[in-house]
Amino acid sequence: MSLSVRHLLSVKDLTKKDVDLILKTAENLQEISKRPVKKVPALRGKTIPLCFFEPSTRTRASFEIAAKRLSADPIQISSFGNSLSKGESLLDTVKNLEAMDPDVLVIRHPHSGMPHLMAKEVSCPVINAGDGINEHPTQALLDLMTILQVKKKIQGLHVAIIGDILNSRVARSNIILLTKMGAKVHVAGPASMIPAGVEQYGVQVVNDIREVIPKADVIMMLRIQRERESASLFPSLREYARFFGLNKNNMKEAKKDVVIMHPGPVNRGVEIAPEVADGPHSIILDQVTNGVAVRMALLYLMCGEGERKIKY
Amino acid sequence: MKLVIINGRVIDPSQNLDGNCTVFVENGVIRDVAKAKRSTNGYEIIDAKGAIVSPGFIDVHTHLREPGFEYREDIASGSKAAVAGGFTTIFCMANTNPVNDNASVTQMIVKKAEEVGLLNIFPVGAVSKGLKGVELAEIGEMVKSGCVAISDDGKPVMSGRLMRHALEYAKTFKIPVVVHEEDLSLAEGGCMNEGRISTELGLKGSPAAAEETMIQRDILLSKLVGHHVHFQHVTTATGIDMIRQAKKQGIPVTCEVTPHHLVLNDEACRGYNTNAKVNPPLRTTKDCQALIKALNDGTVDCLATDHAPHAHDEKNVGMDEANAGLLGMETALPVLLKLVHNKQVSLKRLIYLLTVGPAKIFKLKTGSLKKGWPADMTIFDPNLSNTIDAEKFYSKSRNTPFHGWKLKGKVLHTICGGKVVYA
Numbered sequence: 001m002s003l004s005v006r007h008l009l010s011v012k013d014l015t016k017k018d019v020d021l022i023l024k025t026a027e028n029l030q031e032i033s034k035r036p037v038k039k040v041p042a043l044r045g046k047t048i049p050l051c052f053f054e055p056s057t058r059t060r061a062s063f064e065i066a067a068k069r070l071s072a073d074p075i076q077i078s079s080f081g082n083s084l085s086k087g088e089s090l091l092d093t094v095k096n097l098e099a100m101d102p103d104v105l106v107i108r109h110p111h112s113g114m115p116h117l118m119a120k121e122v123s124c125p126v127i128n129a130g131d132g133i134n135e136h137p138t139q140a141l142l143d144l145m146t147i148l149q150v151k152k153k154i155q156g157l158h159v160a161i162i163g164d165i166l167n168s169r170v171a172r173s174n175i176i177l178l179t180k181m182g183a184k185v186h187v188a189g190p191a192s193m194i195p196a197g198v199e200q201y202g203v204q205v206v207n208d209i210r211e212v213i214p215k216a217d218v219i220m221m222l223r224i225q226r227e228r229e230s231a232s233l234f235p236s237l238r239e240y241a242r243f244f245g246l247n248k249n250n251m252k253e254a255k256k257d258v259v260i261m262h263p264g265p266v267n268r269g270v271e272i273a274p275e276v277a278d279g280p281h282s283i284i285l286d287q288v289t290n291g292v293a294v295r296m297a298l299l300y301l302m303c304g305e306g307e308r309k310i311k312y
Numbered sequence: 313m314k315l316v317i318i319n320g321r322v323i324d325p326s327q328n329l330d331g332n333c334t335v336f337v338e339n340g341v342i343r344d345v346a347k348a349k350r351s352t353n354g355y356e357i358i359d360a361k362g363a364i365v366s367p368g369f370i371d372v373h374t375h376l377r378e379p380g381f382e383y384r385e386d387i388a389s390g391s392k393a394a395v396a397g398g399f400t401t402i403f404c405m406a407n408t409n410p411v412n413d414n415a416s417v418t419q420m421i422v423k424k425a426e427e428v429g430l431l432n433i434f435p436v437g438a439v440s441k442g443l444k445g446v447e448l449a450e451i452g453e454m455v456k457s458g459c460v461a462i463s464d465d466g467k468p469v470m471s472g473r474l475m476r477h478a479l480e481y482a483k484t485f486k487i488p489v490v491v492h493e494e495d496l497s498l499a500e501g502g503c504m505n506e507g508r509i510s511t512e513l514g515l516k517g518s519p520a521a522a523e524e525t526m527i528q529r530d531i532l533l534s535k536l537v538g539h540h541v542h543f544q545h546v547t548t549a550t551g552i553d554m555i556r557q558a559k560k561q562g563i564p565v566t567c568e569v570t571p572h573h574l575v576l577n578d579e580a581c582r583g584y585n586t587n588a589k590v591n592p593p594l595r596t597t598k599d600c601q602a603l604i605k606a607l608n609d610g611t612v613d614c615l616a617t618d619h620a621p622h623a624h625d626e627k628n629v630g631m632d633e634a635n636a637g638l639l640g641m642e643t644a645l646p647v648l649l650k651l652v653h654n655k656q657v658s659l660k661r662l663i664y665l666l667t668v669g670p671a672k673i674f675k676l677k678t679g680s681l682k683k684g685w686p687a688d689m690t691i692f693d694p695n696l697s698n699t700i701d702a703e704k705f706y707s708k709s710r711n712t713p714f715h716g717w718k719l720k721g722k723v724l725h726t727i728c729g730g731k732v733v734y735a
Contacts, residue, residue, distance in 0.1 A: 089625060089628070089629065090629065090630075091628060091629070109630070110632075111630040111631070111632040111633060112513065112514040112515045112516075112584075112630070112631065112632065113513065113514070113515065113584035113630055113631050114630045116583070116584055117584055117629075117630060131514070132514060132515070132632065133514050133515075133516065134513065134514020134515070135514055169514065172511075172514055195510075195511040196506050196507050196508065196510065196511055196517065196519075197507050197508030197509075197511045197512075198511055200508050200511070200512065
């Protein structure tokens, strides 16, 4: 079995079979992380540049750990010694990287579509680790894995995604992937945070989060990016927390077996109250754990190892 | 010098003329357009069999990039591109470096254009010094040096007060104020039309309302001051309807639309195609249809290309970072003829919008084959198959979304002031 796509640029490109393969591989590889010696030689000798042209801690660490557990050599690249500020174009940077014969390029970029453009320029597979406000496919896959572990199915589940849909690549990837896998997705938040034409994905849009909380099997809270894009989309954090935050109060209306997710980092007391983030319904840390497994699976499958049986 | 064009179908909307005629040119001016056979002895002959002979095309909206950005285009290369596209008169916008906001820059452009000598080039001066939108540029001086209008094109005049004063001041010098309409705060960060496709591509969009609110403001200011506002590259159904209503009320406004906003919509941005990044952005099919309707009902006064050359490196980046703009002059005719072949507009109306339409707005003595007028002419075959090949452009740049398009229509001869400037 191997993936039908060469690059992972968008969850749109993945077939259901691809998704199943990735998640199955992730499950198989997850056990490695539980061992005392967390390392197998599966990708020994493979070079994996992690090109993070935008600050990131958890995604970058997750990819690095994933690569290392498979014995690949991840190379951290932030902005290539600031060559961008020296006037080198980004495509030049990528061409230079390619000249070093990488096996997979992992790219995060503040501008939407950049991994797509780079994939056209390089000969190795490219993994989109988050591009602008566009997509974050690995996050959607790890979210899917986390939901499946608890709920055992996706088909027919009601998933509420709440908050800044407009600026969230996590939301966009999750909407597309969850819908594709048969979930019923609801998005909720102030109208200033709902993108134009989001209905095209077959989601239900409401502005009052109290309408979706009782229906939801899964509630996915999004981070308020208070430092940037969201600045003028709502009046104050206090007001946001009051009307759009998940707290003990509105959780009373939720289903007994609801699970709460968040892509992190959490603004405690803003989009989610601490007692909910740390409460019994929260599976936020499981998401982080599964992130490593999903990224291991992708690196493994995309390094051309899909045909070979896993040996360790 | 004597020149005669025989066997062509002459279409000159300024005289309501459409028929097989012979066009006689002497000393750079039209001597006669005759239906009956007459001797052509002593004339240099151009045989236009199977082709259309029309007044020379006028493009009131181009960027020639000189001074300052000659690596993208200069007056010489832009001139060649223009005549290859059938244009005999073009306007060049002020966003050069230095900005054309004073007489010395205007004079330099006029002088260079004369040296190249292929066609009529009229500079459009800036509204504000440095295009900063704060103080008025030296409008009177620029008009005396050859500017035919003022515009901060590329940038809107965000201050309503400055726009009002620009209109009042321009009224003194009898030139229109030409405007790029975009509310910058609404458009901020947008690199394509806001809508279904921008959401799908995960790109920030600029809403139609960013353009429309400014159109409405300037209609009101035009009414207040009683002076002519010309709207550049109108793109939205609502915007064009506002202009239609304003005209009905007798407010002195005119407008242009571009070929690309007529035939392309925001779907063209798929694949993060930076050659489809243009400002104002490509809108929706519904908007294209509304613009085509407005071509026919007289709301649109002229066509203009907004020819905006950019170097490869300025486009071979992500959508957010790419410069906005596309090449227009060399593709305009075949792209527009698509509308004629699809029966969305008549050939005569199309020629009107490329000739007498723009000439009327800016009171130019061209755009007509009347006796005694300058012999500016375009001869083209509307049916000749033609694959757009950017590599063959005369422009220095290659940024076109039309590369590889199979279209019908090609310019055969361009004649300016009685001289064959392209063949």
